[in-house]
Structure formats: structure tokens, C-alpha cells
Amino acid sequence: MRRINGIRGKTMIEPIADYKGRNCVVFGASSLVGREIGRHLARHGVNLCLIDLGPYRHDGLVEKVRESGSEARVIHQTVASGDEDGFKRVVGEAVDEWGSIDYLVCAYYLEDEAESRALDDLSLDSWDELLQGWVMNYFLVTRATFPHMIRGEKGRVVFVNTSTGYTGEGEGEGEITMGGSIHESACSSAVTGMMTSIARDIIPRGVSVNGIALGPNYENDMDRVIWATDFWLSGMCEYACGQILRLY
């Protein structure tokens, strides 16, 4: 157990991964990262509101998340990309059922992107699609969730993006691993910029926003993704404002 003075003078007593009875929204629930984080949180007793964009919905997700055998309540909803009212409605339904939202995890469908997009794709159509699907929907789901967090003056938000936003496409500058795309690199760093600004705006209201930048081989590195998620969702992150854990 840790006991330190939190913001606004509140005492914070919260060990890492003490999640029982908490409520979490996971956007991009059927993505690899969303699914693994969902299963991890469910195993620790977190009630989950899983949100997917229409085309990405994977059948049987709730059952997969519940495989852990926990008693966490899990609901799964689909929202159309860019549907502001849809995000509000889905999050509102979870709040009606549970009373509050403690966590939001935004995990876009990066593996699907990597499979479907050619590296040298220079089309304007795919740029419009990715900007909307990734950056704009992160904005919308955060905006839909945030009012419910400030009611309790507490909440933690995690934005997932990729290291390509810092390096181009490799693990370090100048390296080429054929991992990203021009669209991914721009969106990823855009997510970082958006996150740092939002984090500053809302930390005075008790909500912290931080991020995880996935490396090129993150599919084989899910332990570290879970580790980073635990770090940001736990009480340890209360003073971190718009910080990114880069997993490469």
C-alpha cells in the first residue's frame, strides 16, 4: 500500500492493480491491445464497457474477456466512427448501470491497420480515414467519458499510440523496420500532441491522462503493455500529466 498526499489534498491509498469494483471504458476493445487490457482488467474485477467501431467488431469478445472467470460485468457496444452522440449514449448507459467511470483506455486497431495498409500508401482517402478513426475518435470518447469522471474528481485515461510518432517507423531514429506508414506516423504524433494538451486542461479536475507508445513488435510484448497500463491506471500516475511510456 502507498499513502501519499494526492492533488487537492486528498490522501491517496492505492496499490497498483487494486481494481476490484472499478469501472472502465475500453475504446478499440477488439484490437489486440484493447482485448488484452480488457482481459487483464476483468481478471482483476474491473467492470468493463467495451466499445468498438462498427467495422472492427469481433464476435465473442465478451466471452473471451470473461474467460478469466472473474465476476466483472462486461458490456460490449458498437459506435460508428465520428458519431459524437453514439459515444455519449454508450458511455451514458454504462454510467446508468454502474454509477461512475474510473478509467478510460483508448486502444486503436493498429494491427488491423498494419495489415491493411501498404507502407507507401500515399492516398488522401486513407489519410482521412485514419485521422478520423484514430485521432478524432479518441477525442470523442474522451469527451464523452470525462464529464462522468469529474463528478467524482477522479479518473485515469490512457491513450495508446506507436513509437512511429517519434521516430518515423523504426525503433530509433534513422532505422527502418518497415513497421509504420506515413499516415500512422503523423496520427501517432498527433495523438501525443492532443494528449498533452488535454492532460494539462483536465488534471486540475482530478483526471490524469497519459500514454503508451507501442514499439514495432508490440504483439510479442503484451506483458510490458499490461505493465504500462497498470502503472498509469494505478495511483502512482496521479502526478504524471501527459507522459508517454515508450515501449521500444
Next chain:
Amino acid sequence: MDLRGRVSLVTGGAGGIGIKVCERLAALGSFVYVCDIKGAAAVADRINLGYREPRAGPARCDISDREAVEAMYAHMSREKGGVDILVNNAAVYGPLKARDFPEISYADFLKTIQVDLSGAMYCTLLAIPHMKQEGWGRIIFTAAPMSSSGIPAPYLAGKAGFIGLTKYLSQRFSEDGIHTFALALRHVDTPLIRKVVESRGHDPEKAVKSLHEKSLTGKMITPDEIAAIYAYFISTASPRTSGTVILADGGITYLR
């Protein structure tokens, strides 16, 4: 430094930084398309007064409008063959009121990021084929640090997005002779910064003085200085400088 025969496109060309960049590139011999939503023709005319042959032309365009950008490129391609030097400089700050999260509306967020990031992306994607064909190209970004306090989310998302773009383009297209460079700025002594501080209820002159003092250098960077830096990177032949992102904020970021 000789840019004769090179065609430039400067977005936000009629703004504080853009005018100086256009003037500088024209002075170095490039033909410059001044791209802006208003004021482009006036800037181009003023530049041309100093030369026997036209060195500048207007490219009036709302770069958040994809079809308008495509039409602009088609026009430039017909007139001059294509763009060799692209300066992605245009930006809007977003709404002057209700700009913070969560007050900022989705519509305002979308409009701002469409200009600041998508506009640059459209211009860049449409410039690359010609640059690859020529085996020479320069793409410059007027950017911002990924983390800056007090900057609205869509503006910062757009400007920070340039950093990933700069890195990626450099790695992918250096062998094609296309080099990239980004200058990450905080405060610049332009009319826009006066407008922003005024919208926050501050006396513009006092606020600008305070911003000068805030910098460890004692003064904000000026559009002339930025134009000189861009010209330097545009003229550099070595591909080893490509992908460079320079934080030019007078030490402000590290003070916080």
C-alpha cells in the same frame, strides 16, 4: 544558395511567418506560390514589384478542403510542372473562446485539425510524386513541440503531428532526394500572437513584452529568422540533415 528553377509552395503564405518565407525563397531565385485563404495575391504582387520577371503567384486555397488542394496542385502542375519546395506553414489556432478541453466542440476540433494537419498532409502527399520524379524535393514544417502547456488540443495535435511526418518522410524518401525539416516553435513575434493574447484579455503590448522576457534569449524568434533557417535547410545538399526537428523555443520548454 541558388534556387533558380525551383518552384515553391508556401501555405499560410500571407501570414506573419509565411510572408517572410515567400520573400526569402523568391530572393533566392525560386518561383513561389503564395498559398492562403486570403491575401495571397497582395503578397505575390508585392514580391513581384522587386523583380523584372514574376517570382511569385497567388494560390488562393482553403487547404482543409481536399478538392480545393487537388485543384490547386493541378493548376500549379499545368503552370510550372510541379512543386519542388513545400513549406507547410499554414495553421489556425482554433476557437478563441471555448478552446480548452472539454469545452471545445467536436466541430471546432475537427475544423482546426483539418487545416493544421490534414491540409499539410494533402499538400505533402500531392507533392511527393513530382519530387520523386525530379529526384529532388524539400518539405518543411512549421511545427510545435509535442508537449506545450496552454496550447489547445487540436492545434497541438496538428503541429505535433508534423514531427512524425518529418521523421517518416525522411526515412522513406531520402534516397529519392526528398529531404524534410521541422522547426518546433513556441512563441513567435507575429500578428497572430497579439491576437491570441488579446483574446485572453491581456494588453497585447504588455503580453508580448512578457513573452519576450520569458525566453532565455530575452526575445521571441522572428519570422525573418525562421525564413533564414528554412532557407538554410532547403539549400543543404547532404541527406544527413534530413528528418531534423529543431526545438526553437528559447529554452521555455525546459524551464517548465
